[in-house]
Amino acid sequence: MNKLLVSPSPHLHSDLSTKRLMRDVVIALLPAIAVSVVFYGWKELLVLAVSVLSCVCIEYLITKYMLKRPGTVGDLSAVVTGLLLAMNLPSTTPWWVVFMGALFAIGVTKMTFGGLGQNVFNPAIAGRVFLLVSFPTYMTRWEMPKGLFGVDAVSGATPLGAIKEGLLQGASVPDIMSAGGYSYGSMLFANLGGSAGEISAIALLIGFVYLLVRKVIKPHITLSIWGTVALVSLIFWLCDPSRFTNPLFNLLTGGMILGSCFMATDYVTSPMTEKGGILFGVGIGFITLMIRYFGSYPEGMSFAILIMNAFVPLINNWFHHKKYGRA
Amino acid sequence: MSKRTFSIGGIHPHDSKISRECAIETLPVPPVVYVSVSQHIGAPAKPVVAVGDKVKAGQVVAEPGGFVSAFIHSPVSGTVKSVGPRKDLSGNNQNTIEIAVEGDEWVEGVDLSPEIVTGFPDDNSVIMDKIRQGGIVGLGGATFPTQVKLAPPPGKKCEMLIINGCECEPYLTCNYRYMLERAEQVVIGTAIIKQVLGVGKATIAIEDNKPEDIAHMEKVVAGLAASSAKYAGISVMAMQTKYPEGGEKQLIDAVMHRQVRSGGLPIDVGAVVQNVATAFAVYEAVQKNKPLVSNTMTVTGDCLPVQHNYEVRIGTPISYIIEKAGGLPEAAAKVISGGPMMGKAVSNLDAATVKGTSGILILTEEQTRRAPETHCIRCGKCSDACPMGLEPFLLFRLTKADMVPELEDNAAQDCIECGCCLYSCPAHLPLLDIIRTGKQQVMGVIRARAAAAKAAAEAAKASQVAK
Numbered sequence: 001m002n003k004l005l006v007s008p009s010p011h012l013h014s015d016l017s018t019k020r021l022m023r024d025v026v027i028a029l030l031p032a033i034a035v036s037v038v039f040y041g042w043k044e045l046l047v048l049a050v051s052v053l054s055c056v057c058i059e060y061l062i063t064k065y066m067l068k069r070p071g072t073v074g075d076l077s078a079v080v081t082g083l084l085l086a087m088n089l090p091s092t093t094p095w096w097v098v099f100m101g102a103l104f105a106i107g108v109t110k111m112t113f114g115g116l117g118q119n120v121f122n123p124a125i126a127g128r129v130f131l132l133v134s135f136p137t138y139m140t141r142w143e144m145p146k147g148l149f150g151v152d153a154v155s156g157a158t159p160l161g162a163i164k165e166g167l168l169q170g171a172s173v174p175d176i177m178s179a180g181g182y183s184y185g186s187m188l189f190a191n192l193g194g195s196a197g198e199i200s201a202i203a204l205l206i207g208f209v210y211l212l213v214r215k216v217i218k219p220h221i222t223l224s225i226w227g228t229v230a231l232v233s234l235i236f237w238l239c240d241p242s243r244f245t246n247p248l249f250n251l252l253t254g255g256m257i258l259g260s261c262f263m264a265t266d267y268v269t270s271p272m273t274e275k276g277g278i279l280f281g282v283g284i285g286f287i288t289l290m291i292r293y294f295g296s297y298p299e300g301m302s303f304a305i306l307i308m309n310a311f312v313p314l315i316n317n318w319f320h321h322k323k324y325g326r327a
Numbered sequence: 328m329s330k331r332t333f334s335i336g337g338i339h340p341h342d343s344k345i346s347r348e349c350a351i352e353t354l355p356v357p358p359v360v361y362v363s364v365s366q367h368i369g370a371p372a373k374p375v376v377a378v379g380d381k382v383k384a385g386q387v388v389a390e391p392g393g394f395v396s397a398f399i400h401s402p403v404s405g406t407v408k409s410v411g412p413r414k415d416l417s418g419n420n421q422n423t424i425e426i427a428v429e430g431d432e433w434v435e436g437v438d439l440s441p442e443i444v445t446g447f448p449d450d451n452s453v454i455m456d457k458i459r460q461g462g463i464v465g466l467g468g469a470t471f472p473t474q475v476k477l478a479p480p481p482g483k484k485c486e487m488l489i490i491n492g493c494e495c496e497p498y499l500t501c502n503y504r505y506m507l508e509r510a511e512q513v514v515i516g517t518a519i520i521k522q523v524l525g526v527g528k529a530t531i532a533i534e535d536n537k538p539e540d541i542a543h544m545e546k547v548v549a550g551l552a553a554s555s556a557k558y559a560g561i562s563v564m565a566m567q568t569k570y571p572e573g574g575e576k577q578l579i580d581a582v583m584h585r586q587v588r589s590g591g592l593p594i595d596v597g598a599v600v601q602n603v604a605t606a607f608a609v610y611e612a613v614q615k616n617k618p619l620v621s622n623t624m625t626v627t628g629d630c631l632p633v634q635h636n637y638e639v640r641i642g643t644p645i646s647y648i649i650e651k652a653g654g655l656p657e658a659a660a661k662v663i664s665g666g667p668m669m670g671k672a673v674s675n676l677d678a679a680t681v682k683g684t685s686g687i688l689i690l691t692e693e694q695t696r697r698a699p700e701t702h703c704i705r706c707g708k709c710s711d712a713c714p715m716g717l718e719p720f721l722l723f724r725l726t727k728a729d730m731v732p733e734l735e736d737n738a739a740q741d742c743i744e745c746g747c748c749l750y751s752c753p754a755h756l757p758l759l760d761i762i763r764t765g766k767q768q769v770m771g772v773i774r775a776r777a778a779a780a781k782a783a784a785e786a787a788k789a790s791q792v793a794k
Contacts, residue, residue, distance in 0.1 A: 006672040010746030117702040267706040323716035325586040
């Protein structure tokens with residue numbers, strides 16, 4: 001007779017696994033990666049490859065030789081961190097700078113806290129901010145998209161950088177916009193200087209919709225960020241359109257789409273409840289705009305996400321799920 | 328209109344109702360039955376037969392051992408071979424009466440004809456007595472003695488009777504068959520329970536993955552309502568297919584938009600919930616004088632060549648049922664009594680069925696294998712799935728850290744052990760396995776506190792009297 005298995009219920013499990021969730025995130029990033037490679041060429045591929053390889057190798061080495069516990073690279077979370085980090089960097093970033101970013105993202109932000117699930121800050125964003133503060137020259141040297149086989153590299157400012165620069169020189173927002181030739185169409189599709197993650201809003205949104213359809217993430221954090229950015233910038237823009245950029249501009253530029261769809265929605269570093277997530281999103285949207293409008297950096301998405309990451313344990317303490325039969 | 332459902336959590340496992348087209352077959356009576364005296368929630372029944380006694384089917388073999396307890400009848404005719412401890416399907420010893428089967432002779436007064444009796448007595452005490460004497464217990468899983476549930480405590484009034492035909496557990500189809508093949512009996516049983524409770528409204532709740540049931544039950548309800556005023560006020564409600572729709576608390580929320588408070592009873596919000604199989608058993612006891620000596624169970628599994636819905640005498644060994652169903656396949660790795668979400672893994676195939684057995688499910692190793700545990704990624708899928716609105720990831724950690732007061736603050740005692748959290752976890756954490764132990768610790772603390780409070784109150788009363 002067969003030997004029977006005896007274990008507590010439930011006896012079935014869904015086909016969900018961490019690996020499947022991470023694989024879905026990688027798939028969701030593919031359209032944006034494809035667009036950036038087409039526009040920035042092999043340099044972008046190099047940045048992506050160095051970043052992913054570094055993240056995976058660093059995690060493998062740390063788990064094997066420092067923590068001496070089973071490897072976790074199979075869950076693909078290091079691949080996701082590597083891709084996101086690369087998408088936050090200019091395509092001109094030297095390989096050793098990319099490696100430093102990966103070392104900080106995985107080695108410091110993720111593994112010192114205990115690995116996947118234990119980190120307080122989003123590793124990719126922490127890696128990017130580390131590089132931005134440590135190597136500002138490499139991190140602000142953007143290249144205009146020139147196509148896969150283009151030769152002449154055109155060095156240019158990102159729209160947000162141009163606005164910040166122009167305002168300091170006393171120009172008004174509409175003048176800078178027309179001087180730079182920025183159109184919403186180019187922001188939506190792909191034609192502006194920036195990192196891979198800034199280049200095409202549409203490609204990122206396709207990935208975001210894929211994640212929603214696959215039920216990997218829920219839309220509340222992202223929508224809350226967008227809503228806050230739209231509302232707050234609308235108020236400022238109506239007050240003084242020559243000094244403040246309008247809602248659509250703020251939604252389509254910088255790391256707004258990448259950050260709100262792929263980084264702020266990171267399970268580990270975002271609140272567990274929907275209400276908490278909405279507050280988290282309001283915080284990110286508000287802080288981002290304050291940095292864009294009044295800070296010394298042209299873009300504030302990364303800082304905003306990191307700051308709100310720090311509040312997540314507190315938010316989780318405040319907001320709990322609605323329990324059945326309890327007021 | 329969108330279909331009704333409960334407001335918090337829930338999951339959508341594949342319903343796997345592969346045995347739905349199998350009509351109920353009567354399983355031959357086995358050569359020996361083993362009748363446990365602990366087939367219900369509450370005190371075990373007390374055996375009233377001795378070794379060597381001749382018994383007939385339907386004869387009382389054990390009497391209630393307390394207020395919350397039930398009569399137990401011989402499911403067969405034959406000779407009592409032994410009375411004593413025997414291992415149940417989890418391997419625990421239960422006081423069990425062994426009866427060797429001889430023929431199939433029934434006690435007098437039991438109506439075995441297939442004829443449907445629609446008229447029932449106006450006198451509720453007659454009905455209640457028949458339900459009590461019939462040994463009826465809730466067949467939805469909890470096996471709570473029905474006569475106790477039908478007598479609400481003073482001051483509590485029932486406003487709605489809910490007949491649970493959701494059958495939200497994957498694989499199980501016996502309720503589905505009941506509502507197709509025994510619809511009249513179920514509706515008559517519903518009307519009887521409704522009259523006993525003195526309630527104007529009864530709702531038969533059926534998940535919308537059973538449209539044939541919904542249509543058939545609506546037709547039968549309309550037909551009986553036209554025949555007699557006693558059948559007025561019964562309606563059929565289609566529910567969204569979502570697990571655990573048939574959980575008592577979830578069903579009350581779905582049907583009445585009311586929630587039973589923690590530690591409370593359904594009657595606190597004016598609800599009484601009974602399973603369709605219980606309604607059928609009530610019909611049999613009241614209309615046919617037939618006590619609860621058999622029940623219907625689904626015998627199923629993807630590895631079985633043929634699926635079955637069997638009517639089985641209580642006390643039939645599981646090994647006998649599996650043998651009749653074609654034997655245990657080579658690929659079988661786990662035999663479950665009940666459904667895959669809340670059923671119990673059987674460790675002992677010689678164990679016999681009890682009143683509450685609703686199915687025998689056979690799974691392969693591949694189907695039931697648990698993937699290795701990885702790290703919590705705080706995705707919150709367990710909280711989103713929990714139909715009680717709990718935070719399983721938190722209860723899991725609190726239990727591991729042995730933080731009992733915090734477990735109580737976070738409502739570990741409210742866990743209904745439905746398994747939604749463990750089912751959904753992408754890190755394959757054994758959430759419910761661990762939370763169960765935490766819940767038991769909290770329940771122990773709550774019981775100890777209640778006992779201490781009672782003792783203190785009695786001591787205060789005694790000192791009052793002494794003064």
